[in-house]
Amino acid sequence: MTTTPEQVPAGAAAVEERGESADDGESTADGEFRDDTGPALSVRNLTKTFGEGESAVRAVDGVSLDVAPGTVVGVLGPNGAGKTTLIKSILGLIIADSGDVEVAGIDVYDDPRSAYGRVGAMLEGARNIYWKLTVRENLEFFAAVGGESPDALSERHDALLEQLSLTEKADTPVNELSRGQKQKASLACALARNVEVAFLDEPTLGLDVESSVDLRTEIRRLADQEDMTIVLSSHDMDVVQEVCDRVVIVSDGKVVADDSVADLVDVFRTFAYRIVVGPSAERGGDGDGALDDDLTTNLDDDARKRLRESYGAEAFESRGDRTAFEVALGDPGRFYDLMDDLRAADCTVHEVESVDPDLEEVFLELTGREESAPASEATTSDRVAHADEGDQS
Amino acid sequence: MNTETTTPGDSGVERRSGSEPGHRSPGSERPRGTGRYRTLVLAQVKKRLLLMYRYPVNTLSNLAVTFVLFGMVFFGGRAVAGQALTDSLGGIIVGYFLWSMATGAFSGLAWSVTRESQWGTLEQLYMSPFGYGRVMLSGIAVSVVESFAWGGAVLAFMLAITGESIHVPVGTVVVLTVFAIAPAVGIGFCFGGLALVYKRVENVFNITQFVLLGLVAAPSVDAVWVRLLPISQGSYLLTRSMQEGLRLWELPVAELALLAGTAVVYFGLGYATFQLLGRRARKQGLMGHY
Numbered sequence: 001m002t003t004t005p006e007q008v009p010a011g012a013a014a015v016e017e018r019g020e021s022a023d024d025g026e027s028t029a030d031g032e033f034r035d036d037t038g039p040a041l042s043v044r045n046l047t048k049t050f051g052e053g054e055s056a057v058r059a060v061d062g063v064s065l066d067v068a069p070g071t072v073v074g075v076l077g078p079n080g081a082g083k084t085t086l087i088k089s090i091l092g093l094i095i096a097d098s099g100d101v102e103v104a105g106i107d108v109y110d111d112p113r114s115a116y117g118r119v120g121a122m123l124e125g126a127r128n129i130y131w132k133l134t135v136r137e138n139l140e141f142f143a144a145v146g147g148e149s150p151d152a153l154s155e156r157h158d159a160l161l162e163q164l165s166l167t168e169k170a171d172t173p174v175n176e177l178s179r180g181q182k183q184k185a186s187l188a189c190a191l192a193r194n195v196e197v198a199f200l201d202e203p204t205l206g207l208d209v210e211s212s213v214d215l216r217t218e219i220r221r222l223a224d225q226e227d228m229t230i231v232l233s234s235h236d237m238d239v240v241q242e243v244c245d246r247v248v249i250v251s252d253g254k255v256v257a258d259d260s261v262a263d264l265v266d267v268f269r270t271f272a273y274r275i276v277v278g279p280s281a282e283r284g285g286d287g288d289g290a291l292d293d294d295l296t297t298n299l300d301d302d303a304r305k306r307l308r309e310s311y312g313a314e315a316f317e318s319r320g321d322r323t324a325f326e327v328a329l330g331d332p333g334r335f336y337d338l339m340d341d342l343r344a345a346d347c348t349v350h351e352v353e354s355v356d357p358d359l360e361e362v363f364l365e366l367t368g369r370e371e372s373a374p375a376s377e378a379t380t381s382d383r384v385a386h387a388d389e390g391d392q393s
Numbered sequence: 394m395n396t397e398t399t400t401p402g403d404s405g406v407e408r409r410s411g412s413e414p415g416h417r418s419p420g421s422e423r424p425r426g427t428g429r430y431r432t433l434v435l436a437q438v439k440k441r442l443l444l445m446y447r448y449p450v451n452t453l454s455n456l457a458v459t460f461v462l463f464g465m466v467f468f469g470g471r472a473v474a475g476q477a478l479t480d481s482l483g484g485i486i487v488g489y490f491l492w493s494m495a496t497g498a499f500s501g502l503a504w505s506v507t508r509e510s511q512w513g514t515l516e517q518l519y520m521s522p523f524g525y526g527r528v529m530l531s532g533i534a535v536s537v538v539e540s541f542a543w544g545g546a547v548l549a550f551m552l553a554i555t556g557e558s559i560h561v562p563v564g565t566v567v568v569l570t571v572f573a574i575a576p577a578v579g580i581g582f583c584f585g586g587l588a589l590v591y592k593r594v595e596n597v598f599n600i601t602q603f604v605l606l607g608l609v610a611a612p613s614v615d616a617v618w619v620r621l622l623p624i625s626q627g628s629y630l631l632t633r634s635m636q637e638g639l640r641l642w643e644l645p646v647a648e649l650a651l652l653a654g655t656a657v658v659y660f661g662l663g664y665a666t667f668q669l670l671g672r673r674a675r676k677q678g679l680m681g682h683y
Contacts, residue, residue, distance in 0.1 A: 050677070093516050094680070132448065140436065147429050151429075364530045
């Protein structure tokens with residue numbers, strides 16, 4: 001079961017609910033009037049194929065999405081699903097075969113320079129900064145390359161360093177930082193100037209828990225307080241589930257789901273329960289879990305069969321005078337029928353536990369694949385490049 | 394299956410509403426017009442100086458190799474060729490000065506693309522609102538200025554150890570040298586583009602340095618067409634200026650026009666090739682790879 005962009009009104013609703021969608025336009029850096037009512041990012045039918053003939057690989061396959069300002073979108077997908085290629089195609093770093101991309105209403109392919117003025121990106125993790133420069137020197141350099149005066153942005157840089165717990169390391173060369181600090185410095189550089197949309201490719205990859213939490217907090221703050229639109233790809237379901245307003249799941253270059261985390265999980269909610277039953281008091285159950293000779297078949301074969309046939313019950317497990325089983329009811333109303341049937345079978349319900357799917361299970365259901373170690377990930381373009389030119393390592 | 398449903402709002406990450414007043418002020422810090430380019434060039438200068446300072450062995454060894462190489466040419470040549478070398482010493486000094494600068498400008502650009510690609514910063518530069526070409530050009534401008542600094546040091550070193558004296562009409566030398574090394578920059582752009590697509594082309598860079606040496610020496614060949622080659626016309630005019638003390642306005646207009654023409658053509662061709670190969674790299678998804 002999949003959801004599609006057409007079926008799902010996507011993350012715009014989440015932003016509107018927070019009341020953060022500005023109705024009034026604002027003047028941009030170039031003195032243009034920007035209409036904030038439009039999406040911060042709009043992608044239409046983006047397609048990219050590497051190679052030709054039988055060896056051709058369609059890395060991005062007709063992807064369309066609109067992202068409202070201030071939304072955090074997580075792009076999920078198995079290795080080689082086309083996540084990085086999608087992000088790079090959106091940014092014009094990989095030239096798409098067809099499709100349109102607009103950032104704040106500016107066509108990235110027709111007017112990349114104007115679009116880049118509104119975009120920040122962290123694409124190579126900690127690698128996309130200069131390791132021989134200090135954190136602050138990197139911030140200043142990337143602010144200048146972004147067309148802004150480093151001196152005028154010093155307060156912003158101080159704030160960024162503080163929020164990312166890097167103030168004490170501001171004047172330390174990046175190569176002397178820990179991995180987590182490097183990663184945070186890299187994020188800071190992507191945000192060294194005022195940008196409206198930030199693309200973060202695996203921002204928490206390889207981070208310890210504390211650094212990961214710092215980064216997540218900062219990402220949320222940027223969206224909530226600065227109305228920044230953030231598109232991030234991650235293998236870490238917890239990060240996506242915790243930080244993102246919306247999830248786009250990509251498989252074989254296609255968007256197979258595009259919705260809020262809660263709604264996606266809802267789509268896959270099966271009203272599944274784990275139920276523990278025992279004999280009723282009338283039948284002599286003492287409730288102490290001790291084996292009672294009369295009740296060894298506290299849920300006898302007939303009852304089990306009936307539960308299997310009527311409710312799809314499975315995973316029966318008996319311990320003492322209690323039996324646990326799982327059911328997925330589909331319709332919440334069926335729960336009461338089940339309770340009635342159990343009572344009719346002289347069973348006492350000791351425990352009912354709701355078993356909801358999490359994002360990881362939704363992901364697996366949609367893609368039919370296991371997320372694997374990110375370290376081994378190769379983008380489709382990587383694979384094609386290697387096929388074309390041999391090993392580049 | 395887990396037994397809890399987590400929604401973003403329930404997470405451990407605190408969500409706050411509203412915005413920090415004044416924290417974000419789009420555009421207010423953005424310099425305009427030439428100020429933006431000055432900011433870019435100054436940032437490139439600062440980065441270059443810092444990297445030179447933080448890679449001291451690399452910086453000093455580059456300079457040392459240039460000095461030692463000339464020392465070997467001079468002392469070795471004098472031992473082998475004696476008076477013949479002394480007679481042509483002025484030409485050798487000017488040629489070596491030009492070669493060291495052309496090599497600096499060429500390799501500065503070609504290596505820059507390779508290094509940025511290795512470091513993972515290439516795509517960041519590509520996404521500059523200035524445009525990648527302009528970012529590279531600003532880097533080259535810095536590289537050329539740096540080449541002048543090293544070239545001046547090398548020139549002083551050569552004059553000191555040879556006892557030779559030549560004319561250095563600064564304005565003329567600077568103008569002629571800039572036009573003379575413009576084709577080298579074009580070649581650098583060309584190889585930079587090749588590095589974007591084919592990545593490991595460092596060996597070709599090294600070979601090209603010797604090709605540049607040949608081009609610097611080419612005017613000594615008695616054939617006019619040779620001066621249509623990159624750098625050759627600049628080498629010819631620079632040698633005349635520094636050996637005969639000729640100022641810019643004392644040089645034949647046709648010769649200067651040929652210098653400007655070859656400079657523009659080779660620089661333009663190199664830049665166009667760079668753009669073309671950059672587009673190819675993006676089409677094949679190779680921009681950030683190494």
